[in-house]
Amino acid sequence: AVVGTWNLAELNINPPQDINGDGNSTSNILTELPCATGTLEINGDGTWSSTVVNLEITTITGGLFDIRCSNTSNNSSGVWQFQNSQLSLFLNSTLFLYNLNGNRLTNTTNEDLPGFMSEVYEKQ
Template identity: 40%
Template sequence: MKNPIKVSFLLTAVFLLMSCSSDDNGSTQPTINFSVIGIWDLVEVNVSSAQDIDLDGTPSSNLVEELPCISGTLLIDADFSWTFEQSDVAITGITGGLFFAQCSGTTSATGTWTANDTEVLFQGSSQLESLRISGETLVNNIDEDLPGIGSFVYARRQ
């Protein structure tokens, strides 16, 4: 009778020791990518086919090169807040894959952010939800059909 009691006691002790691990702190914290902190400027507003909206004889698929009124700034701050202001672009189809584009006001938003190795996630506004980290740029793929925006690209201000 003594052996089953000893075995039972020993199994209980082993089970308790294994279930209380030293690396179990009760919660797991996600890793935050702090390399996204800074001021980011809008450098590209891409469309699917090159256009010559400014009629300078050089078509471009980047509307920033065609419309000088386009601008945008994104501040990602170390206190996990962000602010955003960007030109709105209105695009109207003409014919044969051509379109007319013009600036039509600005959009601004604020909120909180988090980031991992591949994307920055924004909370607080539907104007900006996530940006993919692509080397030294942040990219918002919209992929609208023509006439529409394909992507917005932001580069860190130097």
């Protein structure tokens, strides 16, 4: 169920921000920054790899942040396990947990900016 290519569909933040200056604040960075992209590849041999555009997040004041795409990407890889609708991605000694719901994988951390609330991938 999880083997295949997954594209980043949501990268949620708190508090919501108006990153592109259009007057609308949102919690999903991808609606504000089209350059924020990511791909997660889950391979049948038990390995995974991902490429995600790095974001530069700078605190301004009063709960506001400057968020921009950098010119670099973060490439990661490791091994995975899947059990009871939960995908475990292992990157060296770090574990990332994703819940599978339909064609969406969600990792929820519930961190406020400069961290992320959650990231969601959709299967291609």
